Amino acid sequence: MTYTFDFGTLLPYWPQLLYACLLTLWLASTAVVCGFIIGIITVLARRSGVKVLRAIALSYIEIIRNTPFLVQVFFIFFGLPTVGISFTPWTAAFIALSLNCGAFSAEIIRGGVDAIPRGQFEAGAALGLTPLQVFRYIILKPALRVIYPALSGQFILALLTTSIVSSISAEELTSTAQLIDSDLFRSFEIYIVVTLLYLVLATIFSTIFKGIDRVFFSYPIK
Amino acid sequence: MIRDFGWFEVLSIIQGMGTTLALAAVAFIGGGVFGTAVALARSSAWKWLRIIAAAYIDFFQGTPMLMQLFLVYYGLPVFGIHVSAWTAVAIGLTFHASAFLGEIWRGGIQAVPKGQNEAASALGLGYVSRMRDVVLPQAIKLSFAPTVGFSVQLIKGTSLAAIIGFVELSRSAQIVASTTYKPLLAYGLAGACYFAICFPLSRVSAYYERRLALKT
Numbered sequence: 001m002t003y004t005f006d007f008g009t010l011l012p013y014w015p016q017l018l019y020a021c022l023l024t025l026w027l028a029s030t031a032v033v034c035g036f037i038i039g040i041i042t043v044l045a046r047r048s049g050v051k052v053l054r055a056i057a058l059s060y061i062e063i064i065r066n067t068p069f070l071v072q073v074f075f076i077f078f079g080l081p082t083v084g085i086s087f088t089p090w091t092a093a094f095i096a097l098s099l100n101c102g103a104f105s106a107e108i109i110r111g112g113v114d115a116i117p118r119g120q121f122e123a124g125a126a127l128g129l130t131p132l133q134v135f136r137y138i139i140l141k142p143a144l145r146v147i148y149p150a151l152s153g154q155f156i157l158a159l160l161t162t163s164i165v166s167s168i169s170a171e172e173l174t175s176t177a178q179l180i181d182s183d184l185f186r187s188f189e190i191y192i193v194v195t196l197l198y199l200v201l202a203t204i205f206s207t208i209f210k211g212i213d214r215v216f217f218s219y220p221i222k
Numbered sequence: 223m224i225r226d227f228g229w230f231e232v233l234s235i236i237q238g239m240g241t242t243l244a245l246a247a248v249a250f251i252g253g254g255v256f257g258t259a260v261a262l263a264r265s266s267a268w269k270w271l272r273i274i275a276a277a278y279i280d281f282f283q284g285t286p287m288l289m290q291l292f293l294v295y296y297g298l299p300v301f302g303i304h305v306s307a308w309t310a311v312a313i314g315l316t317f318h319a320s321a322f323l324g325e326i327w328r329g330g331i332q333a334v335p336k337g338q339n340e341a342a343s344a345l346g347l348g349y350v351s352r353m354r355d356v357v358l359p360q361a362i363k364l365s366f367a368p369t370v371g372f373s374v375q376l377i378k379g380t381s382l383a384a385i386i387g388f389v390e391l392s393r394s395a396q397i398v399a400s401t402t403y404k405p406l407l408a409y410g411l412a413g414a415c416y417f418a419i420c421f422p423l424s425r426v427s428a429y430y431e432r433r434l435a436l437k438t
Contacts, residue, residue, distance in 0.1 A: 068382075074405070083406060
């Protein structure tokens with residue numbers, strides 16, 4: 001092996017890399033929150049009495065879940081401008097990731113809603129609650145406990161998925177790594193460091209989520 | 223020169239679909255072989271083997287797939303191994319698949335009641351026979367749905383090879399988009415191709431998941 005590793009040349013780039021970590025976290029968290037809201041709306045649409053709404057919600061979920069994120073990003077960033085809708089890379093990344101998270105969240109939330117006995121909805125309706133109130137107090141809150149692990153996993157997944165938006169040069173951790181790479185030509189070292197940064201971020205957050213799970217959702221269920 | 227979006231373009235995207243399927247198949251088979259080893263290590267009686275397998279799985283589940291591909295693609299030449307983009311991507315995806323399949327199958331192995339393993343042991347069966355004849359056949363049945371589900375994830379994941387420059391479905395759509403200036407059509411068609419492959423698999427996975435849920 002003739003190659004000598006040199007991680008020292010990366011040192012001056014630390015502030016840039018840390019800032020990129022923050023950008024990645026910001027993108028992932030806003031998209032996950034937005035995706036959760038989209039997910040709730042989608043589940044409501046899937047349960048609605050209007051057939052068209054149900055069909056739209058179902059096709060949205062299936063199309064997003066069965067196509068690669070990369071193609072979704074390209075479609076939004078390169079495809080939509082040809083019909084007059086154009087975004088900055090960051091906005092396109094945010095929209096693509098939110099829509100992606102929305103479809104997966106919808107499936108997770110649906111799983112949680114299905115876990116609640118039907119009698120409870122009927123009891124709620126019998127007590128004179130509006131459908132929205134039934135959804136909020138009787139479905140969403142208990143369901144949240146059931147879906148919490150999957151939902152926190154969704155955040156980690158989104159965190160890792162953000163690396164794909166580097167392909168439309170939205171500014172985050174991976175694109176910053178590519179930028180540094182074009183300065184230094186030390187691809188292997190940079191990608192090792194950045195991979196470890198992702199690993200650290202993912203580990204920190206999954207530890208935090210497990211802690212929250214233990215504190216807030218640990219009391220015996222049923 | 224701007225080309226029209228004609229049959230040639232459609233064909234090159236469909237050809238990309240073939241490459242995507244081939245890549246996914248190679249990664250799935252390679253990942254299956256190594257994944258079995260990972261699953262067995264993860265559920266073995268030796269503590270160290272379990273810890274190493276767990277670290278291996280955590281690494282692949284805690285880092286972006288794109289970074290894993292980059293590490294293989296830029297890393298192999300550093301160690302004096304020069305391979306084509308095809309091989310690099312196939313190796314990267316195989317590692318990735320082995321970690322995920324390993325974790326799925328570990329779940330399957332551990333879901334088989336412990337008593338069966340002990341009973342087989344009491345009957346004098348060795349480790350190989352115990353696994354091959356008693357535990358694994360049941361574990362495979364239990365983890366069939368998530369395995370098919372992962373294959374969808376893997377097929378979608380092959381699209382990342384496009385970022386390295388490997389010509390598969392996404393990359394051929396990218397090329398068509400830039401030669402015809404019709405990105406909406408090119409990416410739309412690529413998306414439809416992925417959907418045509420992944421949707422049936424997703425349905426199969428959901429069907430078996432439901433069937434298993436009804437049984438238990």
